[in-house]
Amino acid sequence: MKKLMTGNEAVARGAYEAGVHYASAYPGTPSTEIMENTALYKEDIKAEWAPNEKVAMESAIGASVAGARSFTAMKHVGVNVAADPMFTFVYTGVNGGMVIITADEPGQHSSQNEQDNRNYARAAKMPLLEPSDSQECKDMMKVAFDISETFDTPVLFRMTTRVCHSKGIVTLEDRVNVPLKDYTKDATKYVVVPSIARQRRVKVENSMNLMKKYTEITPLNYTEINNKSVGVISSGCAFNFAKEVFGENASYLKLGFTNPLPKNLIKDFASKVDKIYIIEENDPIIEEFVQTLGIKCHGSDTFPYSGEMTSDVIRKSVFGETLESVDSETEKVIARPPTLCPGCPHRGIFYELGKRKNTFISGDIGCYSLGFAAPYNAMDIIIAMGASISMGHGAQHVFNMKEDNEMRVVSILGDSTFFHTGINSLLDVVYNGSNTINLILDNRITGMTGHQENPGSGYTLQGMPTKTIEIEPLVRACGIDHVRVIDPNILDEVNEAFDWAYDLDEPSVIITRFPCALKSFSPEDKEEFKGAFTEKCIIEADKCTGCRKCIKTGCPALSFDRKNRKAIIDPAQCVGCEVCLQVCPVEAITKEVK
Amino acid sequence: MIKSIMLVGVGGQGTILASKILTLGLMEAGHDVKMSEIHGMSQRGGSVSSQVRYGKKVLSPVIEIGGADMLVAFEKMEALRWLNHLKKGGMAVVNDYEIESMPIIIGKIDYPEKINEELINKTNAKVIDAVSVAQELGNVKVMNMILLGVLIKSMNLTDIDWEKIIRENIKKKFIEINIKAINIGMTI
Incomplete structure (x- = not known):
């Protein structure tokens, strides 16, 4: 049977067919749909969202x-979070096969x-595949x-955005029954x-030598010999981009297994072709290896050091012009930058926070990253997942040193x-005592990646009801004494909470609690947020003075005639979130009457 | 011969569903098909594109600059943004519809004028008021199927059983209106 699938769907299908029994991940573009699709094989695979990539990696280990074939999936920066167990798991090796x-x-x-x-792959000495x-x-x-x-090691499986999110026709096969070992x-x-680790280090080297x-x-890894005047060595999606440009006017060495790289295969290919182009995305990894073999080739001297190596980029680099x-x-x-959606529960927060003077706003990764932009301009720094609270902690200490x-x-x-x-960072705030104001925007779901369940949402990836981890008691258990839970759509409540927190000399946490406007409500949401998003706001044109205050809330549903x-x-x-309604100085905005 | 179609618009306009229906139909008709789209942050009201390529054997899922046979723009400024992907002599279908981006909404700059004229000058574009047609049908969201219908006719793909594809891939209560929309699109 043939089916049109994204790379993410196909990789999930591959895991199913390979007899995988367990998988765990943390969502992150462009990887998210891998685990969502794996979760559909409910009868055969236990698939989970972990709280972070390190936990996902360790669960899969x-x-x-x-004894199970298992895998974990994450976006590139997620591997940084999970790198610690990954490096050492290469030493212990596997029982059931494992793919990262x-x-x-x-x-x-x-x-x-x-x-x-x-x-x-190179740093951790593990095999690498690139579809x-x-x-x-x-x-x-x-x-x-x-x-x-076979080689008693986890395998790194590198996809890229275009491989993850492009669709192609895939031939499906049956699941292989691989019993638990x-x-x-x-x-x-x-x-x-x-x-023991010193002995395992020897095993790592031996495995690497076998894989060479x-x-x-x-x-x-295979060659395709056509015209011999040009030879292209390529991996991943870049191979298809390159073939689109050169067609049969070039010969190819297509590399799917790229750590360790095939020394002899490359030498043999190089001896058959005149001019060699190395076409790979991001770092010149294959190129530098080829150069160590004493083979003259073109790569970073011809192609850009960054971005996608799409056909137009290759064409421009090699032939000087695009089609x-x-x-x-x-x-x-x-x-047309992305914006907070109409009804986004973050809007009121950023609208008010952006107006506060003498404030350093330490941000994080998620939809609320968009608070940095106009009209809010309400963010000073964003670095990494969970970094806001700890960066803020260090910054506050240093600000406090200043006269x-x-x-x-x-x-x-x-x-x-x-x-x-973020939890670890909050422990630091309490333990090392900085008087930061910590805002947890609880929209009842993982938003930016497209609504994945999390420990606070009450459901698992495979749809089972589970214990809901409540943030307020968790924060108090971390040692925070000053905690408030507010409705972010009520601006007076937002401002009052800010005033309260700014007046404290100790760390505080403000939790906003209102669901993402795009979320499909669970039965619990329907109960708790009864009436949310049911009635729209309207403007009484004769009352509107054209002051544009409502426009400054940055809502895409508003415009100015x-x-x-x-x-x-x-x-x-x-x-109908009513943020604009509260901002209007002449009460020209009201709720529609149904 | 590989054909390349680019569907562009603003996150939330239904370009992804339209290109999904398109690719499934092309696959049913026996073509090799590849499609590419970008999910994630840009979906939040940002500029989006779906790219569909079909023929005997498709390699790259991405349409290169100057590589599209057809550009379907669900929003007219987006047509201009992606115009460099349309090959010389390529065809454009443009929804006569404006969505203001945040710099326009907050009054930093005005929405550009005379886009339709520029597009017609440069590409002999077909300008369509899909929103009004969709509103007449009773749901503004089906403008994506209207535009898909126009695209299907322009690319001579009317032989494919699109009704069947819609029935198999769209929620039951929206099937009939989507079929109506795609059929109307094919007559525009």
Whole structure:
């Protein structure tokens, strides 16, 4: 049977067909749909959202050691969080095969950096696979488990945005029945005290040496000889981009197994072609290896060091121009940055916070990152998941060292990000005593990645009701004495909470509690937030004075009619959060009467 | 011969569903198909594009600059933004519809004028008021199926059983209106 699948769907299918029993992940673009699709194989695979990538990695390690084929998936920066157990798991090796999927982002469509996680394979001394399309995602996933078990090592599986989110036709096969393996207690394998770890270090080297032979013969690495004047060595999606440009005017060495790289295969290919291009996305990893073999090649001297290596980029780099397009010179195009949605429960917070003087706002990764932009301009720094509270802590300490300091630090993060790594930071705030104001924007779901359940949402990935972890008692248990829970859509309540927190000399936590406007409400949400998003706001045009105050809330449902000098609410977009209604000085905005 | 179609618009306008229906239909018709789209942050009201390529054997899922046979813009400023992807002599279908972006909403800059004229000048674009047609049908959201219908006719793909694809892939209560919309699109 054939099916049109994204790379993410295909990789989930591959895991299913490979007989996987357990998988755990933390959502992150472009990897999120891998675990969502794995979760659909409910009968055969236990699939979970972990609170963060390290926990996901460790859960999958436990599953492997207990005897199951298992995998974990995360975006590229997630691997940084999970790197600690990953490096050492290479030493112990596996019982059931284990695959670690990293979804890299050349071009940074939805990410804070462009790190190339192929570097991790080299640093951790683990095998690396790079699929180029959906069919390969499925096929290579199955091979990956065999490699893992054969060489007693986890396998790094590198996808990129275009592989994850592109669809192609995939041929489906049946699930292979891979029974759970027996577990045998073996401290000399799994307990990495130094004396044992030193022995396991030898095992790592031996496995690597065996894989240096395997990489020469695996069908994942293959040549296609056409015109010999140009030879292209490529991996991942870049291979398809390159083939689109060169077609049969070049010969190819397609690399699917890229750590360790096949020395002899590369030398042999190089001897057959005249001019070699290395086409890879992000760092010059293959290129530098080829150069160490004494082979002359073109890579970073020809192609850009960053971004996607799409066909137009390759064409421009090699031939000096792109395909001829219609005349596209135009000065009319205006930027269209992403915005907080109509009804976003973060809007009122940023609208008010942006007005506060002498405030350093330490931000985090999530929809609320958008608070940095106009009209709010309410963010001073964003670095990494869960970093807001700890960065704010350090900053407040230093501001307090300055004479006559008036700077207060407000740290902001979401519910899922707090569970991810914010809790540790809050412990630091309490333990080392900084008087920061910590804002946890609880919108009852993991928002930015498209609504994934988390420990606070009351449901598991596979739809089972579970214990809801309440943030307020958790925060108090961390040692915070000053805690308030507020409705972020009531601006007076927001301001009053800020005034209260700014007056304290001790750390405080303000928790906002209101669901994301795009969330499908659970029965519990329906009960707790009865009537939310049911009636829209309307403007009484004769009352509107055209002062534009409502426009400054930055709601996409609002616009300004320049001819009549009146604000307009688009009824197709408004969900009735009432933030603009509270801002209007002449009460021109009201709720529709149904 | 590989054909490349680009569907562009603003996050939330239904470009992804339209391109999904399109790719499934093309697959049913026996083509090799690849499609690419970007999820994540840009979906929050940002500029979005879905790219569909079909033919005997498709390699790249991404349409390169100057590589699109057809550009379907669900919002007219987005047509201009992605215009460099349309090949010389390529065709454009443009929804005569404006969505203000945040710099426009907050009054920093005005929405550009005379976009339709520029597009017609440069590409002989077909400008369509899909919103009014959708409103007449009773749901403004089906403008995506109206535009898909226009695209289907322009690319000579009317032989494919689109009704069947819609029935199999759209929530039951929206099937009939979506079928109506795609059929009307094919007559525009």
